[in-house]
Amino acid sequence: MTTNGRVPLIAGNWKLNLDHLQSIAFVQKLAWSLKDARLDFNDVEVAVFPPYTDLRSVQTLISADKLSLKFGAQDLSEHDSGAYTGEISGQFLRALDCSYVIIGHSERRTLHNETDAVVAAKTAAALRHGLVPVICVGETAEDLETHGPSAVPVSQLKVALATVPQGADIVVAYEPVWAIGSGQAATPEQAEQVCAALRAVVAEKIGQDAADKTRVLYGGSVKSGNIAGFMRQPNVDGALVGGASLDITEFSNIARFQKHVGV
Numbered sequence: 001m002t003t004n005g006r007v008p009l010i011a012g013n014w015k016l017n018l019d020h021l022q023s024i025a026f027v028q029k030l031a032w033s034l035k036d037a038r039l040d041f042n043d044v045e046v047a048v049f050p051p052y053t054d055l056r057s058v059q060t061l062i063s064a065d066k067l068s069l070k071f072g073a074q075d076l077s078e079h080d081s082g083a084y085t086g087e088i089s090g091q092f093l094r095a096l097d098c099s100y101v102i103i104g105h106s107e108r109r110t111l112h113n114e115t116d117a118v119v120a121a122k123t124a125a126a127l128r129h130g131l132v133p134v135i136c137v138g139e140t141a142e143d144l145e146t147h148g149p150s151a152v153p154v155s156q157l158k159v160a161l162a163t164v165p166q167g168a169d170i171v172v173a174y175e176p177v178w179a180i181g182s183g184q185a186a187t188p189e190q191a192e193q194v195c196a197a198l199r200a201v202v203a204e205k206i207g208q209d210a211a212d213k214t215r216v217l218y219g220g221s222v223k224s225g226n227i228a229g230f231m232r233q234p235n236v237d238g239a240l241v242g243g244a245s246l247d248i249t250e251f252s253n254i255a256r257f258q259k260h261v262g263v
């Protein structure tokens, strides 16, 4: 826990990688690596976000071995049940002990045409089923040039939180689209500027208490070599990691950011 009372969250979004057998070996090795490193889970929360088909295996392993890792899904349906072929409801995810669900990742927004309204409906669905939504927002390179760094993410988050109850338990992830998978991360100062603006939106929409406790993550080309700079920022409470979360040593070193930050 940092002085602001928020436990940092290091989240690994596997995207479309690792089948259920691979997920078992991966989570076992990750747990060993974090244990070897004597990671104190009171100081940092580590979560993985496997594909849906891995969730039961990951749940079983974490429960059987009493691992301190958390896990969640990469998406959910805005609906709870019915004729929605291919969809997965929040109810099903909660039944698998998922703690979190990623919502509104830029790949969903771009490749699956998810609008801000859909993101808002999915956020409501997650909260309805006791899942903590990890609400992703971020601007494209064009947005950045036209509107500056905060305008688009702020506007996206305002819509996502429009119907969220006061004090709700949420996580926000600022992921500039231009930084995702590009190797060109935002600077810590850029991340801080936008994350602070997003925290102000949380305060405006669901209250100051919620803003004080909400973890705001940065995502986009996070590696062990740049995590410390982000974690030194007062409004950055962790990272949503894509590519580097598939490398056990790298992800484990990101989770051990405190060694580099010196807190």
Ligand SMILES: O=C[C@H](O)COP(=O)(O)O
Residues within 6 Å of the ligand: 013, 105, 175, 179, 180, 181, 182, 183, 219, 220, 221, 222, 240, 241, 242, 243, 244
């Ligand atoms: O969800 C994770 C983000 O898309 C970041 O991906 P990346 O770390 O590969 O840039």
